[in-house]
Structures are given as C-alpha cells and as structure tokens.
Amino acid sequence: MFWNAMTRKGWNWREEPEEVQPDTVSEIIKIHNFNNEKAWHEILLWESFHSEECQNPQLTKFAGKPKELSPRARFRTWLGYDAPFDRHDWVVDRCGTEVRYILDYYDTGIDQMETGEDSVEIDVRPALDSYSACFNRMKVFALRNIPTVATFLFDYPMVPAAGNDPDHQTET
Secondary structure (H helix, E strand, C coil), X not given: CHHHXXXXXXXXXXXXXXXXXXXXXXXXXXXXXXXXXXHHHHHHHHHHHHCCCCCCCEEEEEEECCCCCCHHHHHHHHCCCCCCCEEEEXXXXXXXXXXXXXXXXXXXXXXXXXXXXXCEEEEEEECCCCHHHHHHHHHHHHHHHCHHHHHHHCCCCEECCCXXXXXXXXXX
C-alpha cells in the first residue's frame, strides 16, 4: 500500500537504486507512521474544542492530494515560500458529524536519519467548509497571537501549536 501511494505521487525508486536499500524503506515507513501519529495528535487537539459533544472522534477516510495546493499553501507560495511536498484531506467522524481536515506537509530540510529531529512540518487545520471550523480557526488564531485576551474569551486547556510538536503545546 505504501509503495503504491509513493508511486502515484511520482516517486521512482529505480532512478537511485544505490540509495534505496531494504533498511531505507523500513526507515521511511517508520517516519511515515510517526508523521501520521503526529497529524492525528494535532487533529485531536482541534477536536478537543468539541469534547463535550464527542469524546471519541474517529478517522473515517483520508485522501492524498499531492498535486493539489490548499488555499493556504497557494497563498504561501505567492509570498515566496516553498510549496508543500504533499497534501492530505482527512475526514473525521465527530459522533455523527463529518469534519474535514487539511494537512499540508513541508520539508524542513533536516535529515531526520542523522539528527533525529523532525524532517517534516505538518500544517493541520479544519477545512473552512463550516461555521464551526471557521470559528475554531479564529479561536486558535486568537489563542496563539493574543493569549491574554483570548483566555478570557475561551476556556480551553490546550491550543494546537503551529509547530505540531505534541510536547510543546500552548497551555492556557
């Protein structure tokens, strides 16, 4: 399944056979799984805004869209930033309500195999296709950028952090 997904995204392992060894593929799959866990953790932070209505959101489907830029990614490229190397749309079942999340994957330029640091930054956020998603994104913007005012307006213990590091979330 992983091999087929990478082939659909345009990867050609035969072009660099000396760099692709069995242990290389094993490490790539570990990184892929780590990134999926990191993305799911970030989605659960967003879903924590709705913990009273749903305590157990479930991932119901996902789609890779590597050639399709999200509106935010397109805007960032207009400003001169690098485009993401991949995009996924994940759909979460919030106890009967489908919620779509957009995930843009950016290369940090760090060699994870050498440094142990994240080589991928994942920008996770709800798609702007509902009032609730818009409101949640405004809350997070306020909590990240003007926390002294926002903490009086919103009573939430954790805020999805821009860096996606689960150990460095903003506490309010």
